[in-house]
Amino acid sequence: MKNVKDELQNIVFGDEQTSSDSRLKKAQNFLRGYAEASGPIEKQQRFKDKETAAVISFATKENLFYTTSILPKDFISEGAEQKVYRFDDAHVLKTNQGVFYESWLDYFNSLLVHNFFFPTTAYTFLGFQLIEDELYSVVKQEFIISNENTDLEAVKEFLEYNGFRNKRNNDYFNPDIGLIFEDLHDENVLSYDGIFYFVDTIFYLTQTFYTK
Template sequence: MKNVKDELQHIILGDEPVGRGNQLKKTQSFLRANEKTSFKLEKQQHLKSEETTALINFAKKENLFYEPAIHKTDFISEGAEQKVYQFDDEHVIKTNAGIFYETWLDYFNSLLIHNYFFPATAYTFLGFKEIDGALHAVVMQEFILNSEPTDLNAVKDFLRYNGFLNKRNNDYYNNDVGLIFEDLHDENVLSNNGVLFFIDTVFYITPDFYRHP
């Protein structure tokens, strides 16, 4: 898994220039720089409000607020962490307050990792929106229809083949890369004509991710 780890380290830790077309990486780079200058790693869980304030200021400066209205008539579904709306015939948009993550940086890292592993359902970051007084990220994703129920044993086999071992229930880990991969129930992984599509993922980076062999 060395090549995978090297590639992901480059994506997460890289400082390559980013343009208007890659607002996801631009925002993640800001959050990573903000962490280095403003936060101590062991105290991040207590400082998400300060991180959010910095992120709002950054979003205003970079025009990263999503201005179009999100209509209730377009609502499709919701989970614990996000709401899903129809965008067009081929895409949905999702609003997420990042509640599954201790920091916004963790959330944006998870998006980048998802896009690396699952390009067919990659997230496009559209911007931020304040909803009911809380900051939400707005992302767009391919709309996937499931043609049959998802076989969770097939999910387990697929992930085992790719180095992720089942820890408990629908949670997995990859010690070689240093990733935890959680919440893979049958609403977050869809099956269409026997092909698995991972549409809602939660990745966490462990300290092993930053270690070199």
């Protein structure tokens, strides 16, 4: 488990960019630097408002806005956190305002952690978009079709085998890595021929994650 934590720390704290996640990592690097420069955070919402303004400025300068129109006819579904649209025959597009996270940095850290654990359903960050003057992230993800109901008890066994302890309901915690993993209900974990596909994940880094 130590090697997994080391790899994740290198991904989250490193500055390296690969061709597959260069835009994602560029945004995360900026947000990490912004958080470090901002110092102690007294009021989280005030910080996120300032962070959002900084992101808009950064995205404009770095051409990180997704300029393709997202059409209502391509709408598929929505949850509390995001809306889902058809992108092509193999992928969906998801817009997310980061409402489940205290900062945009937390959201992008979660994307990086997801891509590490679940490369089959990895998020490709396409850019930001302003929708009705509100900032959204736009990501692309492989479109997964399930052919059976998800057995949440089997999901629990799978996660516990991999070091994630069930806290309550569909929320988990990995004490060795320092990760909280939440909201794993049957719409966020799809099943196809007994194989689980984690399509919507929420990861939070705890203080334990930052220690060696």
